[in-house]
Amino acid sequence: MSKTQVRTDRPSGTKAVPQHGQAVGPVTPPRVSARRRRPGVIALSLALIAAGGAGVAVLLLQVGHRTEVVTVVRDVQVGQVVTEDDLGKASIALDPAVKAVRGNDLDSVVGKRAAVELKPGSLLAPTQVTKDSLVKAGxxxxxxxxxxxxxxxxxxxxxxxxxxxxxxxxxQAATGNDSDTxxxxxxxxxxxxxxxxxxxxxxxxxxxxxxxxxxxxxxxxxxxxxxxxxxxxxxx
The missing domain is CATH 2.40.30 (Elongation Factor Tu (Ef-tu); domain 3)
Structure with a gap:
């Protein structure tokens, strides 16, 4: 008895379906195109980072910069002569808009008179003292x-x-011509x-x-x- 011949030919253009257990060849991964780098964006990012670092540096310098100023430690009445015991010194972060006597100028205000009442705990301003007596000669x-x-x-x-x-x-009320005086x-x-x-x-x-x-x-x-x-x- 003759063996039945198995037909192996298939229509042209049809892919072969792998049989169960048949090895399949390697699959090629999809090609991903590389992202284009934008030089302008990179430059801007670097500039922002540099500016932020500079701002932090300036802030730290301002916070760390302190100025020695003259303070009032005792009550001083108007017209009273200011003595060294009435004054002290403090190191603070001073706003440029605040006018205060610098610590190294303390000796220049000793011996002057208080032009206003000086209170303990306050900074001494140059205008708060005067070399003139409030009660002048005559x-x-x-x-x-x-x-x-x-x-x-x-x-x-x-x-x-x-x-x-x-x-x-x-x-007593003004009368007569005195009322017009x-x-x-x-x-x-x-x-x-x-x-x-x-x-x-x-x-x-x-x-x-x-x-x-x-x-x-x-x-x-x-x-x-x-x-x-x-x-x-x-x-x-």
């Missing part, structure tokens, strides 16, 4: 007590120009103004006047016939 200092209703709403500060006005005593006045300058006294609210103001007007102003204060008026900014 002047007298007149202390004036002001009741709460007589104290101006505008804060009284050293150097402010004022007028001391003589008013009729309580219970301009009240007598004395020009003065504020040297110091205290805080309101507890309970009474009275504020004591030290006013510098000419030596000729000092006794007159003092007599008005004693009689209770004096009022303090702020002068115009130009002094007129």
């Amino acid at each position: 002047e007298q200092l007149v202390p004036i007590g002001l009741k709460p209703e007589q104290v101006p709403a505008t804060a009284l500060v050293p150097g402010q120009k004022v007028q001391l006005v003589h008013v009729p005593a309580q219970g 301009r009240p007598e006045t004395v020009n003065g300058r504020v040297v110091k103004a205290s805080s309101a006294a507890p309970g009474t609210g009275v504020v004591v103001v030290d006013v510098a006047t000419s030596a000729a007007d000092g006794p007159t102003a003092a007599s008005w204060v004693s009689a209770g016939t004096l009022r303090l008026v702020l002068a115009a900014a130009d002094g007129r």
